[in-house]
């Protein structure tokens with residue numbers, strides 16, 4: 001058998017090879033034929049350099065929960081997409097009727113994707129900023145699923161959250177920059193598009209521009225200023241690639257939520273974990289079950305197999321992300337804590353919004369009574385809040 005697995009001595013190489021190695025397929029066949037023969041399991045495990053123990057007792061949500069409870073699972077990576085934000089009221093991009101692309105007629109675009117095309121944006125920035133006003137982050141509250149990820153962080157289990165979303169709801173839920181890879185960028189910061197300048201602007205500055213109907217222009221060079229979301233024709237953030245190489249080989253459990261795994265290179269991340277790492281998908285439909293040959297990493301998700309030798313611990317939980325996370329939290333004994341967190345944080349966001357509204361009204365009242373004075377007050381207020389942030 002050993003001579004049958006010439007590549008098995010180097011697992012790194014096995015992971016990086018494009019198609020699933022024939023040896024793995026061969027092992028699946030053998031184990032199917034002799035499911036009770038433990039020595040075969042041990043032999044293959046040793047040959048491939050992986051633990052002979054099954055990682056999951058069963059390929060269900062319960063199985064994954066007891067794996068976490070066993071204490072053996074210390075580094076969880078979450079991969080998330082638009083599906084985790086739909087219950088917050090944010091449209092996803094590709095749904096036929098309700099998706100973003102299906103509702104862009106009013107902007108007279110040559111084709112829907114043009115709104116996120118960097119060349120189109122540089123000539124016609126108006127549609128993007130009109131859409132940004134509609135979808136502005138901060139008008140939405142994080143979902144149960146976002147808070148579940150925060151709970152993983154609080155429990156010391158979250159290695160990193162890789163998000164395709166640009167709505168910043170992960171940050172609103174309490175994840176910090178260090179916890180997050182915003183693979184498709186973020187509204188959190190903005191930059192001047194001129195390569196010579198690249199001046200950075202913060203969220204407050206961009207928010208003011210977006211809501212004042214101004215097209216944001218750089219103070220320094222008058223070029224356009226664009227939120228740091230990744231447009232078509234732009235590279236993914238460097239941190240995506242550096243963190244990916246560091247994080248995935250150390251991952252004990254990959255939780256994939258709310259993504260149809262259609263956009264590369266993000267989707268290929270599922271193939272970056274080690275052979276012994278279970279992968280849990282919580283989604284409305286099974287995703288990522290592509291043929292190993294068409295999967296760039298050679299490691300497609302496979303929910304079809306009823307047996308596993310640590311290699312095939314893929315679990316699909318078909319539900320909304322919120323329901324899936326609640327069910328998962330329930331199995332982990334965290335449900336009350338999660339519900340409490342959601343309630344508390346949503347109340348905080350509501351009361352902050354109310355405060356801002358009241359402050360807004362007061363300010364507009366002031367503006368009517370004396371524009372110059374209120375300008376001064378706002379300026380000094382800003383300076384003060386700036387100080388507070390620095391502190």
Ligand SMILES: [Zn+2]
Pocket residue numbers: 192193194197198199218219220221222223
């Ligand atoms: Zn500039």
